[in-house]
Every structure is written in structure tokens, then in C-alpha cells.
Amino acid sequence: MRIVIVRGIDDSPHDHWQSIWQKSLGPAAVRIAPASFTEPDEDDWCAAINAITGEDDILVAHSLGCLAAASWIARGGRAAGAFLVAPPDENGSAFPPAAHGFTAPHSALQVPSVIVASDDDPYCSPAHLTELSTMWGSPKIDVGQHGHLNRASRLGEWDEGQRLLTAFAAGLGVRLPGV
Template sequence: MIGVVVPGIDGSGPEHWQTLWEQGDSGLARFAPSSWEAPERDDWRLALAAAVSAAGPRAIVIAHSLGCLAAVDVLLDRLPAGGAFLVAPPDVDGPAYPDAAASFRGIRPAPLAVPAIVVASDDDPFSSPAATARFAGAIGASVVSVGAHGHLNAASGLGDWPEGRRLLAAFAAGLSA
């Protein structure tokens, strides 16, 4: 699979499923913004657009948290990609949305020109199920709930997250059909 990995703030550390997936799949490449700790929308847009363009029109954008907002922001420009696998998008209007990501608050989801799926936890501290459903509806994606696992990050204890891998494989297979 060809994919562009788009972590959120702090870049998904060594025990995050995105990092583990990258280590096990040479077809996955992480985009490279100037800063993981102090994300700036324009910087992330440029870096992500370059990474998606380099990966080619079949690439699946595999995003987590703030990376979901960055992915939608870039894909709204109709950049050729195979699809978007968006995990745990934060609610920009929610009380837990981080101040460090304030420059992303202006992103307002709209229908994407590529297939997309949103994978969510029922108890994500950064987005309620209702906010996640609104986000998914706005971009034209379906929502898959994986139960109560927090923010679906390293702190969730998912490890390599086999369930997520299965969801991604099914999504990718659907794109090929």
C-alpha cells in the first residue's frame, strides 16, 4: 500500500500505531512539517501537499488527530489521492481543543473529492461522538466506532493496533474494487 502518514501534535511517538505501521510497511511515508510541537496550518499544508503529490494519486492519507484536519484542509484543494483514513479527528470547537493548534481552527470541513472514512473512539477526550459524526458528515465520510479507547493514540495502549490495520485494509480494498 502507498500511504502518507499524517500524525497530530508531537508527531506520534515510538509507541504510536502510526509509527509502528510505518516501521512495518515501506510503502508508508510520514509527511514532514517544520514543527510537530508548534504546528502552523500553512506550514503543514505545504508539507502535506508535497508529500501527497510525491506519493502519487493512489496514495491513502492516513491521519490521526490534528493530522485529520490537515488532511481535510489539503484534500479540499482536490489534490489527487486515493482516499483518506482519518482517525480521531478533534473537535475544533470543543473544550479540549489544544491552543497550540489554534491556526487550524479556521478549517471547516466540506465534501471531499476522494473516498474517506473516519475511525473514532466512543470516549475520545478531544471529540464527542456527535462532533465526530458532524465532521464525517461534512466531508462525506462514514464513521466507524471502535469502542471506548480514548484518543486512539499511544496512551490508549493499542500497540500495533490490529483492528485499525484491518479497517485500513478493508478501506483500501474498497478503493480498488
């Protein structure tokens, strides 16, 4: 079992919680390597997820990475679970034009999953998060007002997120190393 980090557009800098978690997990965590984080392509990102993800792995996705992870699963990808943080609304006014072509699947994800989001995310309204939760069959956890749960949110190690991931993994019967 590994944690597969699926970062969002423009990648995640060293002080983003995903990068901090990856560093703390050492070899128990890997990240996808698409052709571009700045000019993303959904098919390429799905191929990058497919290239490194095993059926016992847990996807930890942020933002655009959530749409890529959900699309990969909808295309038949298998993992132990998907921890989806701050998925964006591809039809929202703040959605990056460079990510045009990424879409949220309109069917239940065929792996256990959870959506973790902030109720003041500028990239996705609470109503759209509820819609995604219903479509994907993914329970939604509201963590309050922290924006997009990204670098600008100044979450650092994001202890609350680590606790949520640990609980999600425990529900899958998995004990995470070092998170």
C-alpha cells in the first residue's frame, strides 16, 4: 500500500500540505508525473495515475487532481480508496482556462472515497460539492472556512487533514505509515 499524490494544476510547492505529507511518508508515497502541471490534459493525467497506482494504493488528490482521479476511476481504474480534497467546479467562473477538458464523472465512483472541502472554496460552491458527493457516492466532510485548502490557506502540515486521512484509511482496514 502506498499513498499516490495527485496534485492540482501548477503542482504543489514544498510548503503545500501534499508535499509535506509526501516528504513525511518517504517511500510510502509517490506522486503522479504527467507531461505538464501547467498545461494539463485529462487523458495524460489519467495515464500518469494509471502508471503508478496499484489496487492497494490510496489516492490523495487535490483540486484538479480530484477530477483526474475521479475520471481515472470512472474509466475503470482501481485503488483501495480516494481521498479527494477541494474538487473544483469545471463550470465555475474561477475554473482555470488551461484545465478546459477536465470533467467530473456523473456516476458513482467504484472505489471507497470521501470529499474533504472548505465551505468558502472560491473554486467550488457548497451546492456543487453536494452535487459531486451525490453523483460520486462520496461522503462530504466540511472543514470550515479555509479557502481552497491549498498553499494560500496556510495549512502547513494540515493536522486535521492527516487525521481525516488516517480515519479514512482505517475504515479501509489500512494503517498509514508516519502520517
